[in-house]
Amino acid sequence: xxxxxxxxxxxxxxxxxxxxxxxxxxxxxxxxxxxxxxxxxxxxxxxxxxxxxxxxxxxxxxxxxxxxxxxxxxxxxxxxxxxxxxxxxxxxxxxxxxxxxxxxxxxxxxxxxxxxxxxxxxxxxxxxxxxxxxxxxxxxxxxxxxxxxxxxxxxxxxxxxxxxxxxxxxxxxxxxxxxxxxxxxxxxxxxxxxxxxxxxxxxxxxxxxxxxxxxxxxxxxxxxxxxxxxxxxxxxxxxxxxxxxxxxxxxxxxxxxxxxxxxxxxxxxxxxxxxxxxxxxxxxxxxxxxxxxxxxxxxxxxxxxxxxxxxxxxxxxxxxxxxxxxxxxxxxxxxxxxxxxxxxxxxxxxxxxxxxxxxxxxxxxxxxxxxx
Ligand SMILES: [Zn+2]
Numbered sequence: 001x002x003x004x005x006x007x008x009x010x011x012x013x014x015x016x017x018x019x020x021x022x023x024x025x026x027x028x029x030x031x032x033x034x035x036x037x038x039x040x041x042x043x044x045x046x047x048x049x050x051x052x053x054x055x056x057x058x059x060x061x062x063x064x065x066x067x068x069x070x071x072x073x074x075x076x077x078x079x080x081x082x083x084x085x086x087x088x089x090x091x092x093x094x095x096x097x098x099x100x101x102x103x104x105x106x107x108x109x110x111x112x113x114x115x116x117x118x119x120x121x122x123x124x125x126x127x128x129x130x131x132x133x134x135x136x137x138x139x140x141x142x143x144x145x146x147x148x149x150x151x152x153x154x155x156x157x158x159x160x161x162x163x164x165x166x167x168x169x170x171x172x173x174x175x176x177x178x179x180x181x182x183x184x185x186x187x188x189x190x191x192x193x194x195x196x197x198x199x200x201x202x203x204x205x206x207x208x209x210x211x212x213x214x215x216x217x218x219x220x221x222x223x224x225x226x227x228x229x230x231x232x233x234x235x236x237x238x239x240x241x242x243x244x245x246x247x248x249x250x251x252x253x254x255x256x257x258x259x260x261x262x263x264x265x266x267x268x269x270x271x272x273x274x275x276x277x278x279x280x281x282x283x284x285x286x287x288x289x290x291x292x293x294x295x296x297x298x299x300x301x302x303x304x305x306x307x308x309x310x311x312x313x314x315x316x317x318x319x320x321x322x323x324x325x326x327x328x329x330x331x332x333x334x335x336x337x338x339x340x341x342x343x344x345x346x347x348x349x350x351x352x353x354x355x356x357x358x359x360x361x362x363x364x365x366x367x368x369x370x371x372x
Pocket of ligand 1: 073103135164
């Protein structure tokens with residue numbers, strides 16, 4: 001390969017791929033690089049709700065089935081270019097600055113360079129580079145890949161590494177996500193006439209119960225898991241009456257109650273309490289639930305990561321990843337990547353150069369450990 005991980009990261013940062021736009025240009029470039037290191041490519045495209053073309057790539061290196069998949073996303077949050085040169089990467093003080101340098105074009109570059117060091121003819125199990133779209137706006141690409149990728153369905157990778165920034169700490173679990181959208185219907189009328197029924201007052205009684213439930217979630221150990229920091233489930237609620245003016249009784253009001261479920265943290269009981277309350281008031285509701293990511297710390301994958309990191313003990317994180325959907329096709333996954341999640345999405349996002357180069361070595365060692 002004619003370039004290193006730093007150059008590849010710079011090249012990726014320069015090709016804008018904010019989630020609201022198409023990621024076709026950056027995907028074309030990634031595909032070229034993957035082909036250059038010998039990958040066979042499966043390319044999955046869809047058109048998003050705004051008519052933008054979205055591209056997902058699965059590159060496979062080596063023959064056969066099983067093996068190890070490296071998973072990244074190619075979209076980024078908006079650049080906020082008015083505040084800095086987001087798409088013009090700069091190296092300074094041992095850091096590479098630019099939108100996506102940390103989340104997660106730098107980590108993606110490290111997985112590609114590591115795969116590029118491997119002689120495919122020596123692999124006993126294949127490796128895969130999975131690159132999704134629309135991660136930052138609801139993991140839409142990962143869902144599409146889990147539902148449509150023939151490569152992942154037929155070849156069944158055994159292990160996955162989600163290369164999101166963890167400051168090179170191996171992460172064996174993250175929280176899931178449960179959302180309940182509750183809608184109350186009223187009758188619109190001028191508020192001076194007493195002829196209307198306000199959906200807001202109906203919903204307010206339910207919302208008061210949710211406020212009590214939040215207090216319960218914050219104090220009752222049944223709903224916590226001390227493996228996580230914080231151990232609580234992030235119980236939250238948002239609401240709207242769709243901009244009803246002050247002199248109208250609201251015809252419709254909606255709130256979304258959500259929490260981040262963890263294993264052994266009463267998630268089903270909590271969901272049941274929310275839906276039972278909605279049913280009691282006769283409200284419409286819709287549930288969407290994502291299971292948390294969780295793999296035993298004794299698994300071969302976690303142990304391989306720990307070995308490659310000289311015994312660094314595995315941890316958990318509170319944020320979600322593409323693993324929420326990809327675990328349907330890749331049974332055991334960890335999160336491990338260069339960069340600090342604390343600078344992701346900020347003006348001045350950066351990845352430390354030392355972690356970028358360390359990541360390449362660590363990924364290479366894990367490949368040699370699991371696939372040779
Ligand atoms: Zn990310």
